[in-house]
Amino acid sequence: MAWNEPGGNSNNQDPWGGRRGGDRKGPPDLDEAFRKLQDSLNGLFGSGKKRSGDDRGGRSGGFGLLGIGLALLAVVWLYSAVYVVDEQEQAVVLRFGKYYETVGPGLNFYFPPIDRRFQENVTRERAYSKQGQMLTEDENIVEVPLTVQYKISNLQDFVLNVDQPEVSLQHATESALRHVVGSTEMDQVLTEGRELMASEIKERLQRFLDTYRTGITVTQVNVQSAAAPREVQEAFDDVIRAREDEQRAKNQAEAYANGVVPEARGQAQRIIEDANGYRDEVIARAEGEADRFSKLLAEYRKAPEVTRQRLYLETMQEVFSNTNKVLVTGKEGQSNLLYLPLDKMIDSRGAGSGPAAPAASTSASGSDLGSRVSSDMQQRNLRSRESR
Incomplete structure (x- = not known):
């Protein structure tokens, strides 16, 4: 039942603890309400002294609320003023909007709202x-x-x-x-x-x-x-494939060149070595001929006639040993020449032998014939000199 409804005991009871028509009349006392709240707060914080008089209680209650508010503000300010900088971080502090300091890792303190803090990870x-x-x-x-x-x-x-x-x-x-x-x-x-x-x-x-x-x-x-953009991607793909084909052709050409060039260089080096060998051979032969001629000259100065005759015979022997035809002149005053077909004679004599026999018989017959011709010419020369 509501307190202001007629009937019952509630007609004389108000919500502030008084009775209508009793000791208190009218609205409740605000000072008394504040005093009760202050007493309860003082009891919580350990200050339980009773104040004598309503005016003194009201003033102390106002100061108590102000102190509590200031204490709460101090706690909040202290909580926001203390901060921790991690090992990977740094903090820049501005005081009155101007750069004040750069803070490293550790527990630090600043003064908001006078100071402003910017904290960032500088290693990540x-x-x-x-x-x-x-x-x-x-x-x-x-x-x-x-x-x-x-x-x-x-x-x-x-x-x-x-x-x-x-x-x-x-x-x-x-x-x-x-x-x-x-x-x-x-x-x-x-x-x-x-x-x-x-x-x-x-x-x-x-x-x-x-x-x-x-x-x-x-x-x-x-x-x-x-x-490339999607609109022209196909054309770019064709270009890339053509470039790949070009690179592949270059690689094949380089591989072919790597195989041909060393071979050509080897052949060139071989030709150079052959030429050097031929040069050395010609020089050595020329030096040998020159040395032989020098020695022959010394012998010629000692016995000119004998040396001349020997040179003539050696030359004729060398010439006749390399030919298969011989021309023989007649005696002095005769112009008849005798032609001996030695090649046909040798071929007819060695026709029945094997393939290796003709060559051997040819060389042997040629050398014997040359010896006989040379001895015959020597005898003829001796007779001619004796007759003179």
């Missing part, structure tokens, strides 16, 4: 990916995807110099990529030029970031496999 490598269609030097469109790996090298510059350093990194990456791709031909972009492109992009990108003083260091730039 971060990555950023970019892909887009770009125009090459020979006016072809290619899609070049790349990944940039970076880390914070200077936290003060990273926090203070640029509003959004990572956005600046993205813009600088796009600028460096377009500049490098725009100065490279399509063949280099699609094939073996990616490593050189990555090196040039990294160098140019780091130069941009240093100029902006972003505090970012680029550790690696990876240019992935570039490709």
Whole structure:
């Protein structure tokens, strides 16, 4: 039953603990309510002294609430003022909006809201990916995807110099990529030029970031496999296949050259060695002939007639040993010549023997005939000299 409904004992009872029509009349006393709340809080915090008088209790209650509020604020401020910097982190502290210090790992303290703190991991490598269609030097469109790996090298510059350093990194990456791709031909972009492109992009990108003083260091730039736009992919595939065929033909030609050139060099060296041998042989023979002539000259000076006769006989023997026809002159005053067909005579005599016999009999008959002819000529010369 509600306290203000008619009937029952509740007609004289109010919700503040008084009775209507009793000791208290009208609304409840607010000072008394605050005093009761203060007493209960003092009991919780160990201050249980009773105040004498309503005015004194109200004033002490107000001061108590203010103290509690200040204590809570102090606890919250102290909790937010103490912070821990990890081993991989650094913190930059600003005091009144101006750079104050850079804090290393450990337990640290600052004064908010006077101070502001920016804490970042400076050892972790971060990555950023970019892909887009770009125009090459020979006016072809290619899609070049790349990944940039970076880390914070200077936290003060990273926090203070640029509003959004990572956005600046993205813009600088796009600028460096377009500049490098725009100065490279399509063949280099699609094939073996990616490593050189990555090196040039990294160098140019780091130069941009240093100029902006972003505090970012680029550790690696990876240019992935570039490709042509899908609309012209088939034509590019044909170009790539043609390039592969060209490279295969070059490899085959180089293999053939590697097999032929050494052989030709070997043959040339052999010809050179043969020529050197022939030269040495001719020189040695000439030197031998010259030495023989010198010795023969000495003998000729001692006995000219005998030496001349011996030279003549040796020459005739050498000539007759290499021919199969002989001409014999008659006596002095006679002009008749006798022709001896020795070749036919030798062939008719050795026709019944084997294949090896004619050659042996020919050489033997030729040498015997030469000896007889030479001896006959010597006798004739002696008789002619005696008759004179």
